Amino acid sequence: xxxxxxxxxxxxxxxxxxxxxxxxxxxxxxxxxxxxxxxxxxxxxxxxxxxxxxxxxxxxxxxxxxxxxxxxxxxxxxxxxxxxxxxxxxxxxxxxxxxxxxxxxxxxxxxxxxxxxxxxxxxxxxxxxxxxxxxxxxxxxxxxxxxxxxxxxxxxxxxxxxxxxxxxxxxxxxxxxxxxxxxxxxxxxxxxxxxxxx
Numbered sequence: 001x002x003x004x005x006x007x008x009x010x011x012x013x014x015x016x017x018x019x020x021x022x023x024x025x026x027x028x029x030x031x032x033x034x035x036x037x038x039x040x041x042x043x044x045x046x047x048x049x050x051x052x053x054x055x056x057x058x059x060x061x062x063x064x065x066x067x068x069x070x071x072x073x074x075x076x077x078x079x080x081x082x083x084x085x086x087x088x089x090x091x092x093x094x095x096x097x098x099x100x101x102x103x104x105x106x107x108x109x110x111x112x113x114x115x116x117x118x119x120x121x122x123x124x125x126x127x128x129x130x131x132x133x134x135x136x137x138x139x140x141x142x143x144x145x146x147x148x149x150x151x152x153x154x155x156x157x158x159x160x161x162x163x164x165x166x167x168x169x170x171x172x173x174x175x176x177x178x179x180x181x182x183x184x185x186x187x188x189x190x191x192x193x194x195x196x197x198x
Contacts, residue, residue, distance in 0.1 A: 022107040023100035027115065031092050033078035036066050039095055040102050056102035060094040061124045089116040097125055101132070108132070110140040114147075126150055145182050154178070 032039055040053050047053075050073060057066050057073075069075040069085045077095075079086035087095065093116045100108060110129070114122035122144070129138055130150045140147070148154050149168045156164035156171070156178050164176050171178035 021105055022109055023103040023105040025097050025100045025108075025110040025113045027112040029092070029096045031077070031087070033076065033081060033084070035071075035073065036075050036077055036095075037073040039077055040099050042099055044103065052102060056098040059101050059128050060098040061121060062091065062094050062098060065091055090118060090121055093117055094121060094125070101128070104136075106136050108136055108138040110138070110142075112142060113140065114142075114144070122147070145178070 032042065034042070036057075037050075037053055040056050041047060053073060054063070057063050065087065066072055066075070071083070076084040077087060078084040093114065097110070097113055100110070108129075113129075114125050117125065126140075126147050127150070129140065132138070133152070140151075142148065151168065154164075154166060154168060154171065155162055156176070158177060164171060164174070164178055172182065173179060
């Protein structure tokens, strides 16, 4: 991955140019008391074109939740304010993923992007990650080993060092840390899962 970062990030001599290239889904995120539309387009130029916004909403399976309130994309996501709506933790996490997908950057970084979702929502997000991986480099950090089945390459790390690299099927019966953790589900492990072009 490192050898390809300059081509993905572009002009690395300018800090602001680098920060425009990646889209990030952090494990800990803010729930902004803004309209649904603004929560998707946050940090991007203001637009009244609903097409790309709805595309991001659909990609993360949030259309039903956004269409339910009468104001749809213009619904205020703050129940404590007049006319506002409230989302669950999993729905907020989907919305944050939608925000990252809306940006259409060449590098997508996801840190435990589905930790608050139900299994169905989690599976949908990772299928979408796989779908877009051909167009952008995607790195997902996850402790959910089954999600790594979709990865083109898995990097297993322990104490800050890489211990294994390969594909899911390579690890299952290899007897290494990945296989041990998959079997026991007890020993802490952090996995960095790059998706996309190899």
